[in-house]
Amino acid sequence: xxxxxxxxxxNEPGALSRxxxxxxxxxxxxxxxxxxxxxxxxxxxxxxxxxGSDRVIEQITKQLNKLIEVVKLVDLTEGxxxxxELMLVKLKATGSQRxxxxxxxxxxxxxxxxxxxxxxxxxxxxxxxxxDGFIQAVGTSGVLEVVRSGxxxxxxGEKVLSL
Amino acid sequence: MELLSGADMLxxxxxxxxxxxxxxxxxxxxxxxYDALFRQDKVKHILVRHEQAAVHMxxxxxxxTGLPGTVLVTSGPGATxxxxxxxxxFMDSIPMVVLCGQVASTLIGEDAFQETDMIGVSRPVVKxxxxxxxxxxxxxxxxxxYYIAATGRPGPVVVDxxxxxxxxxxxYEYVFPKKVKLRSYNPAIRGHAGQIKKAVDMLMAxxxxxxxxxxxxxxxxxxNQLTELVRTLGYPITNTLMGIGCYPASDxxxxxxxxxxxxxxxxxxxxxxxxxxxxxxxxxxxxTNATEKFCPGARIVHIDIDPASISKTIDADVPIxxxxxxxxxEMITLVRESKEKPDADAIAAWWKQIEEWRAxxxxxxxxxxxxxxxxxxxxxxxxxxxxxxxxTSDVGQHQMFAAQYYxxxxxxxxxxxxxxxxxxxxxxxAMGVKLTxxxxxxxxxxxEGSIQMNIQELSTCKQxxxxxxxxxxxNQALGxxxxxxxxxxxxxxxxxxxxxxxxxxxxxxxYGHKGVRIDKKEDLxxxxxxxxxxxxxxxxxxxxxxxxxxxYPMQVARGSMKxxxxxxxxxx
Numbered sequence: 200x201x202x203x204x205x206x207x208x209x210n211e212p213g214a215l216s217r218x219x220x221x222x223x224x225x226x227x228x229x230x231x232x233x234x235x236x237x238x239x240x241x242x243x244x245x246x247x248x249x250x251g252s253d254r255v256i257e258q259i260t261k262q263l264n265k266l267i268e269v270v271k272l273v274d275l276t277e278g279x280x281x282x283x284e285l286m287l288v289k290l291k292a293t294g295s296q297r298x299x300x301x302x303x304x305x306x307x308x309x310x311x312x313x314x315x316x317x318x319x320x321x322x323x324x325x326x327x328x329x330x331d332g333f334i335q336a337v338g339t340s341g342v343l344e345v346v347r348s349g350x351x352x353x354x355x356g357e358k359v360l361s362l
Numbered sequence: 363m364e365l366l367s368g369a370d371m372l373x374x375x376x377x378x379x380x381x382x383x384x385x386x387x388x389x390x391x392x393x394x395x396y397d398a399l400f401r402q403d404k405v406k407h408i409l410v411r412h413e414q415a416a417v418h419m420x421x422x423x424x425x426x427t428g429l430p431g432t433v434l435v436t437s438g439p440g441a442t443x444x445x446x447x448x449x450x451x452f453m454d455s456i457p458m459v460v461l462c463g464q465v466a467s468t469l470i471g472e473d474a475f476q477e478t479d480m481i482g483v484s485r486p487v488v489k490x491x492x493x494x495x496x497x498x499x500x501x502x503x504x505x506x507x508y509y510i511a512a513t514g515r516p517g518p519v520v521v522d523x524x525x526x527x528x529x530x531x532x533x534y535e536y537v538f539p540k541k542v543k544l545r546s547y548n549p550a551i552r553g554h555a556g557q558i559k560k561a562v563d564m565l566m567a568x569x570x571x572x573x574x575x576x577x578x579x580x581x582x583x584x585x586n587q588l589t590e591l592v593r594t595l596g597y598p599i600t601n602t603l604m605g606i607g608c609y610p611a612s613d614x615x616x617x618x619x620x621x622x623x624x625x626x627x628x629x630x631x632x633x634x635x636x637x638x639x640x641x642x643x644x645x646x647x648x649x650t651n652a653t654e655k656f657c658p659g660a661r662i663v664h665i666d667i668d669p670a671s672i673s674k675t676i677d678a679d680v681p682i683x684x685x686x687x688x689x690x691x692e693m694i695t696l697v698r699e700s701k702e703k704p705d706a707d708a709i710a711a712w713w714k715q716i717e718e719w720r721a722x723x724x725x726x727x728x729x730x731x732x733x734x735x736x737x738x739x740x741x742x743x744x745x746x747x748x749x750x751x752x753x754t755s756d757v758g759q760h761q762m763f764a765a766q767y768y769x770x771x772x773x774x775x776x777x778x779x780x781x782x783x784x785x786x787x788x789x790x791x792a793m794g795v796k797l798t799x800x801x802x803x804x805x806x807x808x809x810e811g812s813i814q815m816n817i818q819e820l821s822t823c824k825q826x827x828x829x830x831x832x833x834x835x836x837n838q839a840l841g842x843x844x845x846x847x848x849x850x851x852x853x854x855x856x857x858x859x860x861x862x863x864x865x866x867x868x869x870x871x872x873y874g875h876k877g878v879r880i881d882k883k884e885d886l887x888x889x890x891x892x893x894x895x896x897x898x899x900x901x902x903x904x905x906x907x908x909x910x911x912x913x914y915p916m917q918v919a920r921g922s923m924k925x926x927x928x929x930x931x932x933x934x
Binding site: 209213216217220224254257261262264267268269270271 | 481482490491493510545546670673677
């Protein structure tokens with residue numbers, strides 16, 4: 200099952216490589232990984248999406264917790280949560296395609312953030328399925344380049360992951 | 363205010379940490395540190411002949427004393443040579459700090475001479491690693507390194523020290539921190555009371571209980587608590603290879619150790635139990651055999667300081683995260699206070715069954731009128747040393763024979779590489795023990811394959827006068843490999859025969875030691891007695907043993923715990 204694990208990590212050199220190393224050493228999957236400092240500059244927030252059986256996910260969270268630089272973590276998929284991913288897509292856009300793409304971008308509530316005579320660059324945020332859906336809708340033949348940020352997530356309601 | 367260079371701070375921090383011995387080998391990037399070492403006499407340095415041996419020495423010291431060992435090496439090859447030793451300590455959760463020189467920070471990343479990314483290379487085999495970015499950080503980093511190494515589930519910690527962090531003429535204020543606090547590292551200090559209560563209730567209700575203890579009991583210094591709990595309950599106990607000595611082997615409640623080469627009665631009792639109390643062990647594959655066939659009728663209580671060890675391979679019904687000594691203390695109190703008492707009839711019937719199993723095999727082996735059996739050597743050593751020796755081993759058949767036939771009644775005396783299975787461990791580990799236990803008998807039970815993996819340390823033994831006794835069970839083959847080839851590859855002995863063995867007696871003599879060869883059965887005991895009387899000499903005892911002997915019992919691959927070979931022809 201797909202899980203989103205959110206980690207507060209000491210913002211120190213080498214900490215990220217320890218997390219990534221753990222996944223490869225122990226044969227766990229990483230589907231997406233995002234990391235950036237938080238409002239407290241001594242901490243980074245890392246979000247990893249992974250898949251595995253309950254036993255594997257339990258081991259992943261326990262092994263992550265064992266890393267000295269991991270301060271706290273939560274499996275967001277255990278409760279209701281919000282997940283977002285940012286995508287930038289360059290699309291071939293000439294002639295009648297231009298209006299069609301514009302309509303599709305509107306439907307997906309994206310924005311065209313750069314335009315040339317033959318190319319649109321589209322920005323789209325949402326959960327991963329929505330981004331997949333957009334690519335499907337515009338058709339892969341027109342896609343020149345895709346950049347996805349990986350998933351970031353946060354729990355709904357009052358729950359916070361902090362010190 | 364006291365101003366010190368980084369190198370002096372490092373050595374001063376070791377002094378303040380109470381470190382008596384460090385094991386190491388100098389080189390370019392570590393020379394400032396070695397100079398600081400030279401200018402003091404509190405921390406003593408032992409110069410090995412290969413960095414791997416320095417780590418095993420520190421490891422042997424740590425296992426025998428329960429205190430963290432310390433290693434000092436240079437960058438590049440000095441550091442990479444420690445990796446096998448660090449991985450050995452990591453797999454067996456041995457507390458240790460490895461200090462590595464590094465090229466100057468200005469050169470890092472430029473493929474400088476003797477540069478290796480030791481932080482990267484060591485990452486998968488350390489509990490943690492730290493790198494020095496400013497000389498002033500050194501005392502804090504050293505304090506933190508020992509704290510992490512020795513607390514919680516212990517393990518090795520590497521500290522990477524670029525050469526410019528130790529420059530002699532750059533001095534900074536020396537402050538050794540009294541306390542370490544890490545917001546992201548807080549090992550449990552007690553177990554969950556509700557879970558402990560539940561576990562005790564299950565213990566009282568069990569009809570076929572067994573206690574399965576591991577190295578965590580020794581590392582957690584909880585052998586007294588374990589012994590008290592087991593005796594109070596009157597239940598059978600088995601332990602892992604790493605747990606040998608956590609409960610007296612000569613006690614009648616002790617069934618010997620379990621797993622691949624464990625006793626018949628241990629494996630049978632585990633398989634047929636209805637409750638397993640696991641204390642500081644980790645359901646390793648050499649214990650469980652096929653996990654899907656593991657102990658079908660047993661409920662499992664698992665006590666461990668490391669939550670990741672719980673339900674990793676075998677699901678626990680009652681997990682208890684905490685230090686074993688504290689948890690066992692609480693259990694003892696609850697057992698004593700409990701209104702429920704164990705079902706005496708059921709427990710008596712269970713013991714009757716276990717005694718039948720014990721009588722059925724009883725660690726028998728075939729003897730021969732003229733060939734020395736390796737088991738006989740170990741039994742003779744046990745007798746002649748009154749079971750009081752420190753015994754280190756290498757890896758292979760001799761390791762299993764040593765563990766099976768030397769009955770350890772005390773912890774910290776059986777010292778082997780259980781997790782990683784590192785050949786070449788035995789001699790340097792024995793040296794680490796002997797250095798701090800000069801009046802105790804220290805035996806290194808080894809084989810002619812393993813001993814050659816760190817034989818150069820005979821030179822270190824001469825330099826520091828370490829009269830260990832090397833017991834070489836010489837079967838002229840890589841015995842365990844050969845046994846597997848006999849059993850699984852129709853006796854095709856691919857590369858398991860070792861031709862051109864050196865004359866070990868002359869070799870020992872060349873290094874300035876004594877050598878004794880034993881190849882006649884009638885000589886075994888008298889000559890071993892002579893050897894043990896040579897208190898001040900390192901004696902290399904080259905014993906020619908049965909070349910065809912196998913280790914039994916041996917679990918059948920992919921079977922349950924009860925599926926075993928008991929001899930070359932007898933399978934149950």
